[in-house]
Amino acid sequence: MRPLSAQEISFGAVAGPNFSTFTFSSETYGAQFRIAFHAGLVMKLELSEKWAIRPEFQYSQQGITLRDGDLKIKKNNDYFSIPMLLQYSPNENISILFGPGIGILLKAVEINEYPGYDDEVEVDVMAEYNKVDIGLNLGFDYHFNTHFSMGIRYYMGIMNANIPYKYTNAHFSIPVTYMF
Numbered sequence: 238m239r240p241l242s243a244q245e246i247s248f249g250a251v252a253g254p255n256f257s258t259f260t261f262s263s264e265t266y267g268a269q270f271r272i273a274f275h276a277g278l279v280m281k282l283e284l285s286e287k288w289a290i291r292p293e294f295q296y297s298q299q300g301i302t303l304r305d306g307d308l309k310i311k312k313n314n315d316y317f318s319i320p321m322l323l324q325y326s327p328n329e330n331i332s333i334l335f336g337p338g339i340g341i342l343l344k345a346v347e348i349n350e351y352p353g354y355d356d357e358v359e360v361d362v363m364a365e366y367n368k369v370d371i372g373l374n375l376g377f378d379y380h381f382n383t384h385f386s387m388g389i390r391y392y393m394g395i396m397n398a399n400i401p402y403k404y405t406n407a408h409f410s411i412p413v414t415y416m417f
Contacts, residue, residue: 273298
């Protein structure tokens with residue numbers, strides 16, 4: 238392994254949609270993905286021609302929508318997420334990314350939509366959630382050139398996100414990255 242130099246450290250921005258859900262051990266009552274977004278900054282530290290460490294610092298919207306008859310319940314959670322990714326690039330166009338991630342809960346609300354009512358009822362449910370989420374990331378990126386890439390990732394939480402109901406976070410994301 239060669240030592241790092243200034244030109245082997247690069248920075249960029251990442252953003253894209255999230256398709257998130259919770260993993261349940263019981264009935265999910267018509268669960269649907271929450272479609273939201275993530276955005277943040279990327280730092281890439283090249284270790285060799287094929288390997289790099291790639292920490293990211295993101296604002297990430299996650300959650301789920303549940304249906305119970307006509308009742309619609311949206312569980313919207315926002316995190317400051319830090320994926321610590323190891324990047325393997327078998328060629329100049331493809332990268333495989335994997336590694337742990339940590340999320341710090343910024344906001345947790347439950348929005349209830351009752352049939353026949355025009356107004357939604359929004360409740361702060363921060364007390365029901367763990368303030369920290371830990372999980373694993375796996376994905377790949379396709380590099381269009383040295384600056385621009387697009388990929389797909391899967392995040393699987395390994396600790397309970399919600400205290401009373403014991404479910405974990407899970408989401409697919411489609412990151413679009415621009416390296417400066």
